[in-house]
Structure formats: C-alpha cells, structure tokens
C-alpha cells in the first residue's frame with residue numbers, strides 16, 4: 001500500500017466535515033466575524049426551507065484587496081505571529097478557517113461589503129473546492145452603509161444526509177440560544193434575528 005499525502009482540497013474537505021457541523025455553528029462563526037469587525041448591529045436571517053443563512057453587519061467592512069484575499073484556509077487579518085495568540089487576544093477569530101470551512105459545506109457563499117470610508121460596495125462569490133482567487137467586483141447594488149453581508153446558499157448541500165436530518169425547529173432554537181449568549185457577553189451590540 002502506498003502512503004501519500006492527501007491533496008489539499010481533500011484535506012480541506014475532510015477537516016471541514018469536522019469543523020462546521022450545524023447551522024448554529026455556522027451562524028456563530030459569521031456573527032463573531034461581525035463582532036471582530038466592530039459591528040454595533042448584527043442581523044441574522046435564516047430560511048431553512050431553502051437552507052439559506054444571511055448575516056448582515058455594520059462593521060468596518062472589507063476593501064477590494066481584502067475581499068480578494070479571503071476564502072482560502074488560513075487567510076486572516078487577526079493573527080500574524082505566535083505572540084498574537086499568547087495573552088493579548090483582541091478578536092474571537094484567529095485561525096482564518098471559518099469562511100473557508102463554510103464555503104466547503106454550501107453551494108456558494110456570497111460576501112457583499114462596503115468598507116468604512118469608501119463609497120463603493122464590493123462583492124465576491126465563493127464556491128466549494130475552488131480556491132479564493134476569484135476576483136471581487138464592484139457590486140451592482142450599493143449597500144446603504146458600511147459593513148458586510150454574508151449569504152450562505154444551500155448549506156450542507158454536499159452532505160445530503162446531514163441536511164435531511166436537520167430538525168428545523170431545533171436548529172432555530174439552537175441559533176436563538178447562541179445569539180442570546182453572544183448578546184449577554186456583548187450587550188452594546190444589537191442583535192436582530194428573523195426567519
């Protein structure tokens with residue numbers, strides 16, 4: 001038997017299978033990204049009939065260069081050195097894995113962002129098993145204010161059993177619980193949840 005290293009996309013797929021296992025986990029990762037981006041308002045919308053999730057924030061957003069970079073594993077703006085991980089953690093995120101992992105478990109992940117201080121809205125679509133070298137483009141629809149919207153289309157589409165086994169009311173309850181916990185820790189942030 002030959003021993004060989006798994007190709008990177010397979011490594012990523014397998015690891016992802018372990019990383020994002022529930023709707024609430026997916027929502028929490030996106031909301032924590034919004035908090036890391038300094039958001040004071042975060043809106044979460046879930047349509048489980050279409051397996052669609054949306055998180056909208058009024059954080060500082062992503063400029064064209066930043067948006068072009070994200071989507072691949074280990075792409076993060078929050079950690080550069082080991083020292084960043086020791087003691088002085090300023091952010092919830094540090095691994096640069098959530099966006100790349102969520103990308104692997106849905107049909108597509110759409111990021112729309114208007115960076116603070118700019119009057120342009122950018123967007124980018126990420127798809128599973130494709131690297132993040134997609135070009136971000138100027139969005140046709142302008143966001144009214146700065147911030148970021150992340151839309152997850154058909155979550156768990158490539159895990160049909162997991163998708164079928166989702167108990168919708170239980171998933172919604174879990175999301176509510178997680179959001180309540182976040183709201184308690186960050187009382188200055190307004191968190192809106194709608195179905």
Ligand SMILES: Nc1ncnc2c1ncn2[C@@H]1O[C@H](COP(=O)(O)OP(=O)(O)O)[C@@H](O)[C@H]1O
Pocket residue numbers: 029033034036037057059060061062070075076077078092093094095096097098099100148
């Ligand atoms: N809502 C958001 N607003 C601004 N930047 C974001 C947002 N979500 C993600 N990002 C950017 O994408 C990068 C990757 O996010 P993620 O995969 O969750 O990794 P991490 O949070 O560990 O850095 C972040 O470091 C940040 O620069």
Ligand SMILES: [Mg+2]
Pocket residue numbers: 029032033092093094098099
């Ligand atoms: Mg994150």
